[in-house]
Amino acid sequence: MDIQDIIKPENQVFCKTKLMTDTTLSYCPGCGHGTAHNLTMEVIDEMGIVEDTIGVAPVGCSVLAYDFMNIDITQAAHGRAPAVATAIARTWPEKYVFTYQGDGDLAAIGTAETIHTCNRGENIVIIFVNNGIYGMTGGQMAPTTLEGMMSSTSPYGREVKTMGSPIKMTELVAHLPGVYYATRQSIHTHKHARKAKKAIQKAFENTRLKKGVSFIEIVSNCNSGWKMTPNESNIWMEEHMFPYFPLGDIKVNGILK
């Protein structure tokens, strides 16, 4: 048996996600976005719903999500993805609509859209990648930047007295009756990624059942913005981000945990 016999497609254990394009990811090496993209596309592929799925891309690092996800995508203005998704879900009630947003997009400039879309209980999935920093514009303070954490606009560390506390969006929206499912996940290990994928699956299932908003926060790293190696950033995330943004379900089947 030579190598050509082994690398046949039917023998592959891991393969490229079918719904990812061949375009090279523009994310920094070590960034979690690629994994979050992959998991979302795997779920859509496995559920066989690509023809009925419309994604809404944000402004931020993942603005170019449409270059990597091989599905129909509308790219929204900064923070407005939930409003864009609202209209698509309302005018196409049989479709699966999801937004993919970062912390600046969802928890700062788009706070009003996030809250009101959740409050109306729009039948959509919101995937919220929280890395505590503005990645694309070069590492400025985000609404989720931790206390004391340095960024280019909090160069001496975030000072709560003048800059406010990091906002816990998932806990906040979970209290709204329109939110059916709210969970916080991470994707930095295989174990965590598998759990996150299950959560994404559950979210799209909820859309099928027309249950309202499914809100999935993914706490992720930004090794470039945090000025660490990828490995250091994952350790730092476990030690600092997770205590403040604890992983796990916050609301399941419309019931707060």
Next chain:
Amino acid sequence: MSELKLMKGNEALAEAAIRAGVDAYFGYPITPQSEVIEYLMTERPEERTGMVVLQAESEIAAINMVYGAASTGKKVLTSSSSPGISLKLEGISYLAGAELPAVIVNVVRGGPGLGTIQPSQADYFQSVKGGGHGDYKLYVLAPASVQEMSDFVEDAFDIAFKYRAPVLILSDGLIGQMMEKVNLKDQQKRLTDAEVIKKYDSWATTGKTNRKRNIITSLDLQSEKMEARVRKLMKKYEQMEKEDLRYEEFQTEDAEYLFVAYGSSARIAQKAVQLARAKGIKAGLLRPITLFPYPKQKLFELADQVKGILSVELNAGQMVEDVQLAVQFKVPVEHFGRTGGIIHTPEEVLEALEQKIIK
């Protein structure tokens, strides 16, 4: 069945939207246009045609809902008034950049700032000179009657889908609030989802089938590609100027003096023409129906015939700049207009012609 009714301008527009087979309306209340959403909520268009009506949390959310529905090929409308339109401008710029068909209605009130709730035409610059950021234009229709508030809904959507571009209906508090007879058109069927998919499969994000994925965006990080995008937009605007310019003339055949006015001011100027003629002054009126494209050539030609032109606007002097540009200093061009929500009378307009132009 077409139907004759006595209606407010805002209500006529809302009813016309249902009858035109519009798929969705997203709006936020603001005086003097709140009747649009109130009428739609009362009429239950969801039951009549399946049209979606949603009161958004802000004008910003409403225009981005328009963007969302438009990106999937749906026929979608929003309305607001001046301060609300300022909030919508980011979204309007995105609609233009992403080449999406949509109709926006501005029932103008006085500004700047919170201004007044009374009628005004002070959003002319905002409407025809961009308003939002970047190189784009809006096709702008200016209704001068309740009938046109109704008729222009369908006209606006025809243009929006012909060019895949946002269209603005620039009304004002006077046209929006006044009641007149209106002949309502017959009910048109909304397109089914399957028809929308078939018709707009080349661009709309309705879910990826066997075709290449569709992407709606206004972003291009490569300068050459972005410039090509802008050039494509400019081509559309050139085509609009060639094919879809609209204006109306009133007693210009033998006119020695010309009023230029749109919307409610055109109604007042038309009366001023009659008053002038009763006094032996040969006045006429050119009424631009589209503010972009603008009847530049027509004005250029009329300037050879008349002795002077008065631009009559409910503002401090905005359209007058376009009149001057079109006329190229062939004859004197002056502005007359009241602001702050005050509506000029035909007598005031005639007096202004006599004092500023005839002298």
